[in-house]
Amino acid sequence: MTIESAADRLAFLTALGEEKTTVFNGTTINVILNTEFVGVNPINGEVETADPELVVRVSDVSGIVHGDTLMVDSETYYVRGILKVPPDGLFLRLKLSKD
């Protein structure tokens, strides 16, 4: 017995109050944009930056690969990481970069 449906997963994306939309393969999809503050160390000191990622349904981004572009909040991002969210892998976390 399936305990959640695609509609349930869509509700998850739209119910948190942080939902955004983007367009993939010509279709508008719902996403959650998380932008974590992080520090990186390309030198001895720390440089402040952000580590944005999108949470999406796998079914919405079939065939997505590194280097694909997505526009969120008028910003164009490159996909630089694709991680399945455990335990069932029905959502993806897409790591994003502007460069």
Place this chain on the structure above:
Amino acid sequence: MAYGNVVLDGIGAGNIVLEGLGGLEEAWFNVSIRQQIMGLIGTRLEGILIADGYETDIGSRVYEWRQESIPEALIPCLVYRDDPEESFADETVPRGRHRHRLMVSVDVVALGSLVISTVRKMIADVIKAVGADTTWGGVALNTEPPMDEIHIEQKERKIGGATVKFVILYETGRWNPAG
């Protein structure tokens, strides 16, 4: 005893000018040679500007020993500091003198899609600036050729940095950092 105005002749320039009744008189200020050298390095690095023949304008944002994290709004920038110094007095050093090997690190930071080539240009600019006068106006004996290392990180932006290290040789009197 003469009284007059004291004019500091630049950071670490090592002298002051006494504007007394008898005119200008220069006197040595009790500043360590190391401090003089670090001041001269800062001034030299601030001169890295495209208008002055360099590939970048990294000299427009120079920090000495910046400990606070660097926001993206302050990139590109440069941070320099004096690393460990070794002092010795062996048979190669004149009697009554100490010789010092001062290691200096210069960090450069850039971001964007062209970050790698930009960082290489910054490295080249730092090397060019240091090499413009390896005795730092005669304050040091010499500056040894540099070494450098690049690191690139990618989060929201590609952020790259490099550290250029070089060693400055200078002498002082025995147990006398200022002369």
